[in-house]
Amino acid sequence: MSRGFRCAALLSLALLTACGQEEQAVPDPVRPVLFTTAEKKWPEEAQFTGTVEPRYTTDLGFQVLGRMISRSVNVGDEVEEGQQIALLDPASLEFAVRVAEASLSAAKAQLANAEGSEKRLQALAKNGVSSKASLDTAEQSRKTAEANVDSAEADLHKAREQLGFTRLTATFDGIVTATDASVGQVVSAGQTVVSIARLDARDAVVDVPEALVTQLRGKSFEAFLQTVKGPGVKAEIREVAPQATSATRTQRVRMTLENPPENFRLGALVTLRSNDASDEVITLPMTSLLEEDGKTYVWRIDEASMTVEKVAVTVGRKSAGEFVAVNGVMPGQKIVTAGVHSLESGQKVYLGGEPEL
Structure with a gap:
């Protein structure tokens, strides 16, 4: 073998070796992913929308x-x-008062006349001039006059009371x-x-689906204004309608608001949430759910290594666009929400911007 040929062969081998090393040095592509951070929140059956209404309302007439x-x-x-x-x-009732006052004056005059006649007959009777029958008649007349005065006074009191009712x-x-x-x-x-x-006692009034009413028994709630951010107000169930309305199949529930601030005005919209921590659940988008061989999974992002891991979850209630993760996911964990069928365990990902190589 000539020296030139040997040098060419060695050069070719060196180039192939360098190319192989370059190919091995190329890292796997890092994939961008959409994600959501798992957190606990109240589900629909643990919070309701209602209005602030007075506990006592009086119709005046x-x-x-x-x-x-x-x-x-x-x-x-x-x-x-x-x-x-x-x-x-008040014109007609003022006239009635004047009539009653006149009637009372006439009755008092008759009484004074009857009392005078009775006294004169009593004096004559002592001297033997007046008969017993005349004295009895005068006494009866005086009692009748007294009764007439009492009646006239009652009529005047009633007339004045009626005038006050105007x-x-x-x-x-x-x-x-x-x-x-x-x-x-x-x-x-x-x-x-x-x-x-009355403004000193206010309730939160909500219409609750008939099937959920029994779940509210014994629970306490907090009421939050929908238009203004601020602390909640403690609310306790005070009254539940005995039956559901035929149109909506909901039952009206009245909850007493404990010392509500002034901004809880009548008619204000409020959200009522259960204080029972067990009512809080983790909900995730349906796009994050991976179903394989009859089992359900989600992809969890390990932020330390920026890789994804397939985690088994138990699916609870499903609703439009989301599901309840009963277990398998903890609050604060980041869960992939798109492209779940094309990921692999341990695959490198990044959450946004430029990938970290």
Whole structure:
């Protein structure tokens, strides 16, 4: 073998060896993945949407018939105990008071006359001038006059009371929630003019699916305003409707709010969540679920090595687009949410941006 040929062969071998080393040095591609961080939250059956409503609402109306000439409040106005709310035309009842006063004056005059006649006959009877029968008649007349005075006084008291009924006042501090009569309208006795709700006691009212009502028994809840972020208010079940509505198959549940702040206004939307920690579950997107040979898995990301690991999970309730991971996943772990059928155990991944080589 010539020296030139031997040198060419050695050079070729060296080049092949270098190429093989370069091929071995090329790392496997690092795959980008979409992921979610597992965390516990309340499922649908452990939280409900409701409204803040008054515990006590009173319908106020006049106790007498009449034409309403004034109403000083509207829906949303706050009122204080004793504040005038509405007024009836008092003309006819004022006339009744004057008639009753005149009747009382006449009855008192008759009584004075009867008492005078009785005293005169008593004096004559002592001298033997008047008969026993005349004295008895005078006494009876005086008693009748006294009864007439009592009756007239009662009529006057009633007439004045009726006149007082033309003024409608608030019986407690509260807020007007409804008005059912307008100025100029003739209202009958007992007809609702305004409705007033107490502000010192408020409830959260929710409509709960019939199948879930039994699960609420004995649990406490917290109410959170939907429009304003802030701490929750403790809520306890106070009343459950005895039967479900035929249209929605839900039962109305009233929960007492414990010392709600002012921003828990009547009509505000609230979310009520169970305080039972066992009600919290981990939910994951359905796209993260891998099913093989009748078993279910998810891909968990090991952040230390930036690799993926296939983990068996037990699937609980499924709903639109997500499922409950009963076990196999812990809060804080990162779970792959896309491309689960094309991953391999130990495969290098990155979570975003440029891959770490």
